[in-house]
Amino acid sequence: MDSEQRVTSDDHLVNEDEVERWLAEKRGEPATRPAPPMRVSSDPDDAWAILREPHEIVHAYGGAIAWPTKDGGVASAYVGFAILDGEIWSTTTKGRGKTYAMLRDPRAMLVVVSADRQRSTTVYGRVELSNDDRDVTRFAIGFSRYRGGAAEIGPGIASFDSPGRYAIRFIAERFVTRLPA
Amino acid sequence: MTSATPERRIEATEEEVEYWLQRKRERVASGEKVFTVEDLKAYQLDEAETWELITAGKGCTLSWVASDGSPGGTYVKHAVLNGAAYLLLLDGDEAVPVLRRDSRVSVVFDGGDGVGAVTVRGTVEFVDDLRSLIRVLLAVGRRDGMTEEQLAGRVRAARPGREYVVRLNPERFVTFTHKKIFRG
Numbered sequence: 621m622d623s624e625q626r627v628t629s630d631d632h633l634v635n636e637d638e639v640e641r642w643l644a645e646k647r648g649e650p651a652t653r654p655a656p657p658m659r660v661s662s663d664p665d666d667a668w669a670i671l672r673e674p675h676e677i678v679h680a681y682g683g684a685i686a687w688p689t690k691d692g693g694v695a696s697a698y699v700g701f702a703i704l705d706g707e708i709w710s711t712t713t714k715g716r717g718k719t720y721a722m723l724r725d726p727r728a729m730l731v732v733v734s735a736d737r738q739r740s741t742t743v744y745g746r747v748e749l750s751n752d753d754r755d756v757t758r759f760a761i762g763f764s765r766y767r768g769g770a771a772e773i774g775p776g777i778a779s780f781d782s783p784g785r786y787a788i789r790f791i792a793e794r795f796v797t798r799l800p801a
Numbered sequence: 802m803t804s805a806t807p808e809r810r811i812e813a814t815e816e817e818v819e820y821w822l823q824r825k826r827e828r829v830a831s832g833e834k835v836f837t838v839e840d841l842k843a844y845q846l847d848e849a850e851t852w853e854l855i856t857a858g859k860g861c862t863l864s865w866v867a868s869d870g871s872p873g874g875t876y877v878k879h880a881v882l883n884g885a886a887y888l889l890l891l892d893g894d895e896a897v898p899v900l901r902r903d904s905r906v907s908v909v910f911d912g913g914d915g916v917g918a919v920t921v922r923g924t925v926e927f928v929d930d931l932r933s934l935i936r937v938l939l940a941v942g943r944r945d946g947m948t949e950e951q952l953a954g955r956v957r958a959a960r961p962g963r964e965y966v967v968r969l970n971p972e973r974f975v976t977f978t979h980k981k982i983f984r985g
Contacts, residue, residue: 628852630880630940642935642956658891682918684862684909686872694866696874696907697975698918704813729872731862733911740876757822761813777821781828798876 659801667741667795670734671703683732685710687721695721702762707789708743709759714784722747730790741797748789755787756780846917846976854912854919856881859945862909863888865899873899880940885968887937888925892963900925900967908969917978925967933966934959
């Protein structure tokens with residue numbers, strides 16, 4: 621892409637005169653306005669409605685997974701996932717910090733956002749890593765199909781051929797879903 | 802597992818697994834060079850691409866560490882203003898009390914299919930002033946395509962002290978573009 625066309629800031633969206641006008645208006649008002657239109661649900665059905673979307677919308681097939689780090693902090697990454705037989709599966713590989721961290725401490729969290737970006741769900745649980753060839757292949761079939769349909773299974777699977785690859789089984793324990801009110 | 806089960810299942814039959822395992826064995830035995838995704842260094846974004854992706858996203862996933870050491874997280878809106886990313890937290894978000902205690906975060910900005918993703922590890926700092934809240938709301942609303950009328954309603958409804966802005970202080974960026982990984 622031409623670097624001159626790049627937009628790397630939102631500064632052009634905010635007019636400082638406008639900010640001053642809003643400041644003057646809001647400084648004098650009591651804080652009694654209604655909350656933003658959002659509700660939180662712990663109903664698994666609400667969560668699965670979002671998790672299922674990738675089946676229908678090819679372009680929304682990933683989420684952000686987070687895990688605890690050795691120093692007591694948190695790390696996260698964008699991952700592709702698939703739902704196989706009602707369970708969430710993903711993948712990682714030997715040599716990555718994520719893999720070592722998950723083998724050490726299985727607690728994890730996955731956030732998936734709806735394609736319209738108006739709904740999101742946080743799935744809390746734990747992960748199990750498997751380097752069994754059958755599990756990896758099973759994930760690769762599911763992910764390839766999940767993403768692009770049966771015709772793409774071949775190339776999709778080849779990209780998971782490397783030694784040291786793990787399948788991640790995400791065991792969901794709790795859901796927090798944010799929905800428009 | 803809960804009673805809620807996906808209506809649509811993607812399944813891989815044992816026959817399929819065996820078929821593709823055999824194909825893999827044949828590929829490995831033949832020495833066929835296949836594309837894998839092991840070395841992500843080849844797929845990193847440069848600094849301008851990184852901020853372009855962060856700016857283009859309509860939101861990001863904020864992760865934090867709970868008091869018991871487990872990860873927590875939520876999807877939040879953000880804006881890039883004066884060279885920094887600002888995240889909008891809502892009243893009731895678990896993130897607010899947690900981040901006031903421990904400001905360490907990891908944030909994933911997803912550019913969408915064929916673009917890539919950026920993970921930022923660092924800390925957040927609460928910016929508890931009305932000016933920052935208004936600026937972030939205006940930027941987020943316009944980026945989300947709100948009409949000026951909708952935007953005015955959103956800013957008018959904003960409640961200082963009930964909505965929070967945090968500035969992301971990056972310490973490390975991890976970037977990649979998955980367009981190259983899956984070759985379209």
